[in-house]
Amino acid sequence: GENVEQHPSTLSVQEGDSAVIKCTYSDSASNYFPWYKQELGKRPQLIIDIRSNVGEKKDQRIAVTLNKTAKHFSLHITETQPEDSAVYFCAASRSGGGNKLTFGTGTQLKVEL
Amino acid sequence: DADVTQTPRNRITKTGKRIMLECSQTKGHDRMYWYRQDPGLGLQLIYYSFDVKDINKGEISDGYSVSRQAQAKFSLSLESAIPNQTALYFCATKSITGEQFFGPGTRLTVL
Numbered sequence: 001g002e003n004v005e006q007h008p009s010t011l012s013v014q015e016g017d018s019a020v021i022k023c024t025y026s027d028s029a030s031n032y033f034p035w036y037k038q039e040l041g042k043r044p045q046l047i048i049d050i051r052s053n054v055g056e057k058k059d060q061r062i063a064v065t066l067n068k069t070a071k072h073f074s075l076h077i078t079e080t081q082p083e084d085s086a087v088y089f090c091a092a093s094r095s096g097g098g099n100k101l102t103f104g105t106g107t108q109l110k111v112e113l
Numbered sequence: 114d115a116d117v118t119q120t121p122r123n124r125i126t127k128t129g130k131r132i133m134l135e136c137s138q139t140k141g142h143d144r145m146y147w148y149r150q151d152p153g154l155g156l157q158l159i160y161y162s163f164d165v166k167d168i169n170k171g172e173i174s175d176g177y178s179v180s181r182q183a184q185a186k187f188s189l190s191l192e193s194a195i196p197n198q199t200a201l202y203f204c205a206t207k208s209i210t211g212e213q214f215f216g217p218g219t220r221l222t223v224l
Contacts, residue, residue, distance in 0.1 A: 001172075009153070032211050043203065043215040044156070089155060093211070099144070100171070101213060103155040 002027040004092050006104025013080050014112055021107045023090035024072040030092040033066060033073045034101070038087045047088075048075070080111045115140040117216040119204050125222045132191040134219050136204030142214075144207040145187040147171075147179060149200045150218075156203065162187055194223040 003026040013019050025033075034049035050057045050064045050073065057064050061080075066073040077084055087108050091101040117138045126132055136145065143164050148156040158171030160179040168179055176198060178190045191198055204216040 006155075034212070043217050045215070046212050049212070099207065099211065100158055100161065101156075103157075105153060105155040 142206035
């Protein structure tokens with residue numbers, strides 16, 4: 001089955017700096033890669049996703065890049081703000097097979113003033 | 114707004130007790146999922162369902178069972194709870210575009 005590894009497990013940045021979280025996956029058939037943000041005590045919520053037919057996707061301060069050859073994808077947050085502090089999860093799935101998402105173990109991002 | 118809800122939100126029980134966690138959704142999605150979240154382990158899939166009465170095992174189904182008697186409802190049962198089942202449990206639905214929508218979670222403590 002799919003295995004998703006996520007790094008780093010914790011990340012501390014100064015407000016206004018950029019943050020990068022990286023994930024690798026094992027199943028070359030995976031073609032859907034979402035990122036979820038989970039604030040303390042809240043449910044995970046989708047912030048951006050990318051499919052294997054594109055290499056990059058951007059939404060305001062958030063971008064995701066995908067390298068299919070190397071089987072890794074990354075989340076980039078620019079101009080970080082205190083409200084970006086949360087746990088971020090990457091995930092991967094493929095068409096069929098129940099479209100099961102396999103999640104990474106999460107990155108605790110802390111944006112310091 | 115269409116949503117995913119879970120009951121109860123918090124539950125404390127004793128070893129050996131039977132527990133049922135309920136999930137309801139008004140999104141009209143066919144696919145529903147139960148996940149378990151432990152610190153440092155991310156979200157692990159317990160069971161999932163494509164439609165009414167369809168049940169599929171996930172990564173960590175041992176010790177759990179589920180029931181899908183209606184499109185809008187997907188319940189998770191622990192037949193005989195044990196302390197290492199103490200965790201945060203999330204129900205989720207999935208749209209046809211692939212996005213998963215999570216419920217608010219149920220915090221379960223087994224003493």
